[in-house]
Amino acid sequence: MATISEVSKKYNISQDTLRYYEKIGLIPPVPRTKSGIRDYDETSCGWVELMKCMRSAGVQIEALIEYVKLFQEGEHTALARKEILVEQRNILTDKIKKMQESLDRLNYKINRYDTVIIPKLNTIKSRN
Amino acid sequence: MATISEVSKKYNISQDTLRYYEKIGLIPPVPRTKSGIRDYDETSCGWVELMKCMRSAGVQIEALIEYVKLFQEGEHTALARKEILVEQRNILTDKIKKMQESLDRLNYKINRYDTVIIPKLNTIKSRN
DNA sequence: TTAACAGTTGGAGTGTACTTTAAGTCAAGA
DNA sequence: TCTTGACTTAAAGTACACTCCAACTGTTAA
Numbered sequence: 001m002a003t004i005s006e007v008s009k010k011y012n013i014s015q016d017t018l019r020y021y022e023k024i025g026l027i028p029p030v031p032r033t034k035s036g037i038r039d040y041d042e043t044s045c046g047w048v049e050l051m052k053c054m055r056s057a058g059v060q061i062e063a064l065i066e067y068v069k070l071f072q073e074g075e076h077t078a079l080a081r082k083e084i085l086v087e088q089r090n091i092l093t094d095k096i097k098k099m100q101e102s103l104d105r106l107n108y109k110i111n112r113y114d115t116v117i118i119p120k121l122n123t124i125k126s127r128n
Numbered sequence: 129m130a131t132i133s134e135v136s137k138k139y140n141i142s143q144d145t146l147r148y149y150e151k152i153g154l155i156p157p158v159p160r161t162k163s164g165i166r167d168y169d170e171t172s173c174g175w176v177e178l179m180k181c182m183r184s185a186g187v188q189i190e191a192l193i194e195y196v197k198l199f200q201e202g203e204h205t206a207l208a209r210k211e212i213l214v215e216q217r218n219i220l221t222d223k224i225k226k227m228q229e230s231l232d233r234l235n236y237k238i239n240r241y242d243t244v245i246i247p248k249l250n251t252i253k254s255r256n
Numbered sequence: 257t258t259a260a261c262a263g264t265t266g267g268a269g270t271g272t273a274c275t276t277t278a279a280g281t282c283a284a285g286a
Numbered sequence: 287t288c289t290t291g292a293c294t295t296a297a298a299g300t301a302c303a304c305t306c307c308a309a310c311t312g313t314t315a316a
Contacts, residue, residue, distance in 0.1 A: 275301100
């Protein structure tokens with residue numbers, strides 16, 4: 001049982017973002033005290049943590065909202081939920097592949113700066 | 129020597145985006161015919177291809193613009209250019225790590241759907 | 257009991273990266 | 287010559303994902 005400021009600190013997500021995530025249904029409704037203040041339990045914290053991980057990897061909010069929606073509809077949506085996960089996994093796999101290509105290319109370029117471009121520059125400098 | 133529509137098809141980037149990239153300096157100015165129409169040469173195509181790769185991996189436009197700007201200033205900016213590449217490589221490496229974590233988690237969840245959640249659901253169904 | 261403070265809401269504002277629009281130019285074929 | 291279609295520009299518009307704001311409420315400490 002934690003306040004929004006505690007959860008905000010724990011996961012390093014702003015209070016605004018936590019409220020926003022709940023408002024759009026990225027996490028299920030958080031329990032409240034009788035005066036209406038959010039009182040995050042284990043389950044809510046688990047959702048926050050999951051969504052932090054997924055969002056930091058760039059998984060689309062829309063897909064995650066759909067997942068949460070189905071989750072709240074009950075057990076019988078398990079197959080549809082799995083489908084969402086599989087689709088997002090495929091998207092993520094593609095993205096990682098693209099990023100790896102880009103990373104390889106950056107490494108190649110950096111290596112070229114170290115071995116060719118910068119040494120050549122120093123040669124010119126030392127001649128003057 | 130190619131028109132914007134050829135380059136657009138070749139790299140699957142919209143003509144609008146190609147013009148936009150040139151306008152903001154993400155690629156150096158493209159040569160023009162005497163009537164002012166873009167006439168992409170090898171060099172320009174190379175820049176387009178590089179930026180397509182970098183952007184599809186999520187490398188920040190600002191950093192790429194700075195790189196292009198330095199490139200156009202000449203050889204003496206080589207060290208600064210390398211610094212940009214190194215910084216972007218570090219950012220990219222972190223991102224890939226986060227995405228890999230997220231991917232592992234998706235795989236774990238999918239596996240749980242396959243081995244526990246969905247089989248259990250089928251058991252319930254077959255009982256009725 | 258009043259001030260301070262952490263929380264609440266709906267809605268407006270922001271940054272990034274395009275994307276569309278409006279208005280126009282140019283070259284080639286009917 | 288007229289029209290078609292590909293091209294040009296600056297500027298406004300859009301989508302996504304927050305982020306901030308104004309106005310308000312409830313709890314605690316002096």
